[in-house]
Amino acid sequence: xxxxxxxxxxxxxxxxxxxxxxxxxxxxxxxxxxxxxxxxxxxxxxxxxxxxxxxxxxxxxxxxxxxxxxxxxxxxxxxxxxxxxxxxxxxxxxxxxxxxxxxxxxxxxxxxxxxxxxxxxxxxxxxxxxxxxxxxxxxxxxxxxxxxxxxxxxxxxxxxxxxxxxxxxxxxxxxxxxxxxxxxxxxxxxxxxxxxxxxxxxxxxxxxxxxxxxxxxxxxxxxxxxxxxxxxxxx
Amino acid sequence: xxxxxxxxxxxxxxxxxxxxxxxxxxxxxxxxxxxxxxxxxxxxxxxxxxxxxxxxxxxxxxxxxxxxxxxxxxxxxxxxxxxxxxxxxxxxxxxxxxxxxxxxxxxxxxxxxxxxxxxxxxxxxxxxxxxxxxxxxxxxxxxxxxxxxxxxxxxxxxxxxxxxxxxxxxxxxxxxxxxxxxxxxxxxxxxxxxxxxxxxxxxxxxxxxxxxxxxxxxxxxxxxxxxxxxxxxxx
DNA sequence: CTCAAATTATGACATTTATCACTTTTTTAT
DNA sequence: ATAAAAAAGTGATAAATGTCATAATTTGAG
Numbered sequence: 300x301x302x303x304x305x306x307x308x309x310x311x312x313x314x315x316x317x318x319x320x321x322x323x324x325x326x327x328x329x330x331x332x333x334x335x336x337x338x339x340x341x342x343x344x345x346x347x348x349x350x351x352x353x354x355x356x357x358x359x360x361x362x363x364x365x366x367x368x369x370x371x372x373x374x375x376x377x378x379x380x381x382x383x384x385x386x387x388x389x390x391x392x393x394x395x396x397x398x399x400x401x402x403x404x405x406x407x408x409x410x411x412x413x414x415x416x417x418x419x420x421x422x423x424x425x426x427x428x429x430x431x432x433x434x435x436x437x438x439x440x441x442x443x444x445x446x447x448x449x450x451x452x453x454x455x456x457x458x459x460x461x462x463x464x465x466x467x468x469x470x471x472x473x474x475x476x477x478x479x480x481x482x483x484x485x486x487x488x489x490x491x492x493x494x495x496x497x498x499x500x501x502x503x504x505x506x507x508x509x510x511x512x513x514x515x516x517x518x519x520x521x522x523x524x525x526x527x528x529x530x531x532x533x534x
Numbered sequence: 535x536x537x538x539x540x541x542x543x544x545x546x547x548x549x550x551x552x553x554x555x556x557x558x559x560x561x562x563x564x565x566x567x568x569x570x571x572x573x574x575x576x577x578x579x580x581x582x583x584x585x586x587x588x589x590x591x592x593x594x595x596x597x598x599x600x601x602x603x604x605x606x607x608x609x610x611x612x613x614x615x616x617x618x619x620x621x622x623x624x625x626x627x628x629x630x631x632x633x634x635x636x637x638x639x640x641x642x643x644x645x646x647x648x649x650x651x652x653x654x655x656x657x658x659x660x661x662x663x664x665x666x667x668x669x670x671x672x673x674x675x676x677x678x679x680x681x682x683x684x685x686x687x688x689x690x691x692x693x694x695x696x697x698x699x700x701x702x703x704x705x706x707x708x709x710x711x712x713x714x715x716x717x718x719x720x721x722x723x724x725x726x727x728x729x730x731x732x733x734x735x736x737x738x739x740x741x742x743x744x745x746x747x748x749x750x751x752x753x754x755x756x757x758x759x760x761x762x763x764x765x766x767x768x769x
Numbered sequence: 770c771t772c773a774a775a776t777t778a779t780g781a782c783a784t785t786t787a788t789c790a791c792t793t794t795t796t797t798a799t
Numbered sequence: 800a801t802a803a804a805a806a807a808g809t810g811a812t813a814a815a816t817g818t819c820a821t822a823a824t825t826t827g828a829g
Contacts, residue, residue, distance in 0.1 A: 347743035368679060372764040378679050393665070394672035399679060421662040429556070430628070430657060433664065436671045443678040444603060444613050444634060450685050451727030452605035455816070484777065492686030494817055500561035500776060515777095516826075531606040656794055690786070719807065734808060750807095751797080 318360065319435060322427030325356065331421070333504050335411040346402040346410070347388060355414040356389040363470075363480060364407025366400045375489040378443070380405070380469060380480075390436070392418055393409040405482075452532065455493045459501050460530030462490050463511070467520060481516035547660040552593065552619040554657050554670060557662030566656070570646040579643070582623060588633050590649040591624040597643025598715065601635045602724065610724040611679070615704060615715075616639070625671065627653055640717075688766065690728045691743075695765030698746070699724050702755060716751035 314320050316326055323331065337360065341348070347353045349369055358379050366387065367375045378400055381387045392400045392415040422429045427477075437448040449458060463478070470480040502518075505511045510526055512519040520526065549555050549563055558566065571582065572595065575581070582588045584604055596614050601611045613635055616622045626633045629649040657664045684693060698713070705715040717725075723733040739751075740746045745761055747754040755761065 336637070339655045349649065368683040370683050371703060372687070374687055376683040376686050378682065390672045390675055393668050394676065396673070397678065399676045419665070419670060422665060426658040426661065426664065428666040429661060430654070433657070433668050433671065434630070436668065437625045438631070438644070439679060440671060441629065441634045442626055443675060447613065447678060447682045447685060448603040448605050448611040450682060451611050452607070452609055480673050485774090495776090496818080497816060498780085503778085718805090730806090731788080731808085732786065738808085 302531075314358075317430055319384070319386055320428075322425055322431050323421070324425070327425060327428075331413070331417065334417045335413060337409060337411040338473075340404045340408045341470075342404050342407055344404045345472055346404070347398050348400045349398055351398050353366070353388050353391050355412050356392050356408040356418055357387050359383055359385045359387065360409040360411060361398055362404060362410075363406040364402050364408060365405050365486070366402050368400050376492060377486065377490040380441075382469070383444075386432075389432070391420070393422075393436075395431075406480075438486075450492050454506075455491060455497055456501055457491070457530050458491045459487070459498060460505075460510075460526045461532055462487065462516065463520060464523070464526055464532055465531055472520065475519060476521065477514075477517050477519040481518075483516065483527060549593075554593075554619070554621055554666055555663075555700055557660055557666050558656070558669060559660070562656065562660060562663075566648070566652065569652045570648060572644060572646040575639045575643045575645055577639050577642055579639045580638070580701070581631050584636045586633050588626050588650075590645055590647050591627050591653055592622050592637075592645040594618055594620045594622065595644040595646060597639065597645075598641040599637050599643060600640050600721070601637050603635050611727060612721065612725045614674075616661055617705070617725050621667075624653070624667070628657075628671075630666075634637075640721075641715075656745045685727050690726060691733055691739075692765050693726045693728070693738055694722070694739075695745075697722065698753065698755065699758070699761055699765055699767055707755065710754060711756065712749075712752050713756040716753075718751065 314325075314332065320328065335358075340362070346357060346364065351481040352502055359493075361383055364381045364387065365377050366379050366381060367377045370408055381402070387402055389400065422432065449461060453461070464483075466478050466480055470478065473479055484498050485495045486501070487502075491498060502511070502513060505526075506513050508525075510520075510522045510529075526532075535605055542637070548559075549567065555563065555566075570593075575597070581592060582601065583665055585699075599615050599616045599622065600612050601616060602612045605611055616637070622637055623633065657667065659672070684696060701713050701715055701717075705713065719733050719737070720730045722737075723730040726733060737748060740761075741748050743760075745757045745764075747756055761767075
């Protein structure tokens with residue numbers, strides 16, 4: 300497959316710098332490095348499909364992936380994005396269930412594969428690591444519940460404002476206060492949970508109201524306080 | 535407070551029978567029993583509020599609680615229900631964050647309080663217990679993501695059918711195929727993520743279509759296959 | 770560079786769902 | 800048992816959002 304390439308594990312990647320691996324000892328980290336295989340994945344590549352059995356997790360070294368579920372009529376619902384330092388696929392490994400989401404590369408990514416035996420044995424051997432993974436999952440659960448409530452109660456307009464701010468938090472703005480990540484209108488719709496046309500119209504409205512500027516897929520946030528107000532986002 | 539009463543820890547409650555405590559040794563279980571304080575909570579009692587700091591989790595011995603988030607305009611979004619054997623409040627203890635939900639007693643409940651130190655020390659000492667808690671959280675996360683997708687993509691009608699089936703799975707039907715749990719229309723609306731009036735109207739429609747029978751808050755499911763079809767529920 | 774495919778954009782319209790105002794019924798507390 | 804409060808039910812209406820059709824523009828593969 301031309302869109303996956305094996306890449307040597309680069310020595311300048313410092314696993315320790317990733318929050319998840321905080322509790323690991325030097326030796327554990329070394330053996331982890333040994334058992335990892337790292338690959339380069341091109342945009343569009345699917346790591347795993349919803350419903351498939353996965354035998355390990357991936358740590359994202361570089362790049363961006365979208366994690367989504369596919370609804371009854373085939374429409375994607377984006378659950379979250381993963382970027383450097385994020386662990387993906389881990390939920391299915393631990394819960395011993397089939398993957399409940401699909402992971403697709405949005406920006407070319409370098410990923411390291413962690414076989415589930417390695418992961419579970421680390422959990423059993425190192426309680427601090429177990430705790431740190433558990434924290435991770437609990438935070439994710441908190442976010443998922445929050446977003447569930449938002450989708451249930453906020454209007455599409457409010458949710459779109461919120462999503463723009465969420466993207467700002469996750470991927471930052473460049474010097475120009477433009478969102479560093481660029482998504483298609485459809486992908487935005489799949490985050491917000493609405494129709495693509497609705498996102499297009501609302502973005503135009505936001506532009507008219509001088510909240511944002513649009514330049515193809517680049518979105519520049521020019522009135523963040525107002526977006527916060529519209530999205531009912533309390534920080 | 536008259537709606538909380540301390541109750542002696544009854545010897546016929548077998549903690550081991552709860553899935554979460556599977557991995558614990560006899561001694562661990564004994565010391566756990568020692569450090570637990572059990573109380574009886576009346577309907578309407580709030581265990582903890584969203585945003586409050588909680589210093590322990592509760593194991594539900596008996597009764598039903600609803601776990602919900604409060605939206606911007608004060609509307610509740612029910613995330614899940616907890617019943618015998620379920621652990622609640624645990625997420626905030628582990629992630630070391632403020633409670634992100636409120637827990638309210640729906641059916642009078644007996645709850646045992648587990649101080650967070652006891653819980654965290656058990657996690658550190660017993661990897662199997664840690665794993666079992668992690669599994670629990672991961673499953674919950676999977677469910678939350680599924681529900682998120684449903685709310686984002688399904689119609690209110692579909693979601694109501696789905697919620698009825700969910701309640702069937704969680705609380706079973708009696709001999710009469712009536713849902714064992716009875717909720718107000720507003721509570722149903724707060725699960726489905728819609729207005730109370732919409733639930734009232736849709737329940738009437740379901741009744742007209744001979745899918746259910748209504749008797750006050752008692753809901754009898756008389757055409758489950760059709761409900762499955764309407765809710766697009768694949769089992 | 771070029772062309773097909775994908776994406777973005779826009780208008781018209783249908784549908785769903787929320788909101789409000791009000792009545793009836795049920796539940797709860799005293 | 801009775802009054803007050805809460806919940807259930809109903810209709811009218813408005814607002815939000817989805818759907819469909821179609822055109823313009825952009826993107827990306829070769």
